[in-house]
Amino acid sequence: MGDSDREDRKKRMWTVDPSIYKRDPKDNSLRSRATEIAKWLGRSTFFLFLFIYPVILVISGILYGGLVFWSFMVGSLGVIGLIIWKAGYAGNFSGRNPSLKRQIPALFIAFLMALGFYAGLIVLKIWLLPIVITILGLSLAVTLRKTRL
Numbered sequence: 566m567g568d569s570d571r572e573d574r575k576k577r578m579w580t581v582d583p584s585i586y587k588r589d590p591k592d593n594s595l596r597s598r599a600t601e602i603a604k605w606l607g608r609s610t611f612f613l614f615l616f617i618y619p620v621i622l623v624i625s626g627i628l629y630g631g632l633v634f635w636s637f638m639v640g641s642l643g644v645i646g647l648i649i650w651k652a653g654y655a656g657n658f659s660g661r662n663p664s665l666k667r668q669i670p671a672l673f674i675a676f677l678m679a680l681g682f683y684a685g686l687i688v689l690k691i692w693l694l695p696i697v698i699t700i701l702g703l704s705l706a707v708t709l710r711k712t713r714l
Contacts, residue, residue, distance in 0.1 A: 622641075626634025649655055685693040
């Protein structure tokens, strides 16, 4: 039993082998360049869809009506569900068994909050922003005070 065996046994889970971050000597420049271009293209496409899709969703709903909007919306939720299921993350949601006793009042309160926000935008206009910031700040202060005690 040498020192290297003893060191191998003492390695912890958080010990990282730095050699995994080094480039493969057999890696040619064409392959690495193609990989970089593919990563850039994928990232750019993702951010393009991230910012453009909500705008297209709303504009198509305005131009073509509610049927197109809701079909896009349901299709989007279906695609998201399919991706989660095929990627293997569906098991993370299997233990959720939500109670309707909590969800229905929460949805009603959220609807009233959204209604109040939009009514405030229409009636109060510029004054709504300082009012909302003040209310959020006060609620944050109350929440932090309760958690510290």
